[in-house]
Amino acid sequence: MTERSALRAALAAASEDTLVYDLDGIGRQYTALRTGLPGVEVRFAMKACSLDEVVGHLARLGSGFDAAGPQEIAQALSAGVEPGLIHYGNTVKSDRNIAGAYRLGVRDFATDSREDVAAIARHAPGSRVFCRVSTSGNGALWGLSHKFGCSPEDALRVLGAARTAGLVPSGLSVHVGSQQMTAEAWAEAIETLAALLDALNRRGIVPDRINLGGGLPALGVLDRWGRPLEPPIDKMFRVIRDGMERLAAVNAGPLRFLLEPGRHLVADHGAIRAHVARLTSRRRLDGIREDWLYLSCGKFNGLYEMDQLRYRLEFPTHPGGRFAEALVAGPTCDSDDAYAREGGAVRVPRAVASGDPVWIHSCGAYATAYTTRGFNGFAPLPYTCVGGA
Known part of the structure; x- marks a missing residue:
């Protein structure tokens, strides 16, 4: 069937209320993202849609996964995903959940506080941590600027504490807000990351990865006033590609780049x-x-x-x-x-x-x-x- 016709055919055939997912459409969206941002490693944000069929389909396409806790980690593993392609992207986690993720083989943990770093060092020794840095959230339907992330100044302290505790201060992450509607949000975040990379390098900390987070929008929804949302997705991709080059030039060592799309792949x-x-x-x-x-x-x-x-x-x-x-x-x-x-x-x-x-x-x-x-x-x-x- 042609693009979207399978989804419409399933809706037309349904005689009772049901939710229909087009796995091929999700696959096309994944491929388009990889084409638009070559070199970026995808970590699908499972919170957006954790159905086994969706997780399994993305896993077969080669996607990694951003998990919020041991339950999502276990689900990804059950789909055949290698632990190295799963990161624990939630900065809010108990000692028990850290230990549970570590037992399941996960070695990549997001953090935004020295207290959390101390807990990771106790329950997931030797793991890699990436510090989430706050953004303004401007331009997004949901800004996500309060509960998660720390200031650049705190990020220096957090990754310094990780090194002292025997962890690997592996990287930095940002999230520009869910359903982000501007390319400028990524440009601002990249400026913050560039200055922070320079400051870390001068302290002898050389990150090996940058996680540019989630925020890439759905394209078919309307705003609350009923107007079509028309996010400049091509401009977003261009700003991200240029930003990757900028950050790679700033850092004293090679960088891997990750992205955590959720709604952009499935909505x-x-x-x-x-x-x-x-x-x-x-x-x-x-x-x-x-x-x-x-x-x-x-x-x-x-x-x-x-x-x-x-x-x-x-x-x-x-x-x-x-x-x-x-x-x-x-x-x-x-x-x-x-x-x-x-x-x-x-x-x-x-x-x-x-x-x-x-x-x-x-x-x-x-x-x-x-x-x-x-x-x-x-x-x-x-x-x-x-x-x-």
Whole structure:
């Protein structure tokens, strides 16, 4: 089948609500990333979609994996991934989890504090550590600038402490924010990394790897106002390639470059076949009339990020006709289970009736990862994978 037709065919064939992943589409996205950024080693961020089929398909293509804990590490190993292609990318980890990862063969650990370095030295002796450096998060839908990462000044102390503790101060990492929409974010991060590499070299620490983190965007989602997001992906790749050359020239030794894409690989190749619960109309207290489209799927069973972005809706049995401007919400008794109100509503065919199918596109990232076990009794969606043979 041609690109995307397998996914659409599976949506059309489904008679019940289901989440569909196109493994061949994910593979094409992986290949395009490797082509656009030659020489970069991919470590797929498993948190974005940890389905065995997706992990296994990427493993067969040669991807490595960014894991957040021993459970994800064990899953990657079960898919046949060598421990050397897995890193423990979470800076938040207990002594038990460090020891568990070490027993499983992992020797690459992210860190951002001297306390964590001391724990790694105790429970994963001799391992390689890479220090996560904070970024502003500007330009991203989710900035990620508070919980993770340290200042460049602290990074010098952290990697110095790692060397003293008998660990290998192997590298630096950044994360420019999830669904990053600007190339400038990587340019700023690279400037920070270049200055930090120079400072480390002068202290006799010569990193051998730079992890440029996650943040590469999905291409098919809308912003919360319903406008198409048009990230300059070619410009992003160009800035990253130029930055790699800059960092390699600064460092006193050779550098390997890693990237941790998550949503960029899977978001646009996952879609949900849901159905309409009801299209309604009612007045607010201020007298303004609103139309509401309630779906069988929402924030708690597949569309967790609906408060920050919009997923494209397609109504296959109503391609035309008159339209309503409706607010979109999921089925639960939770007011957060809805698209953000800012920016207006979504065009919905007025003829839709309860039970009509609706296809929700570009929702492959975090669709299963954030699903509850059954909030309000609405069960997690079943899923199917097409392609990947």
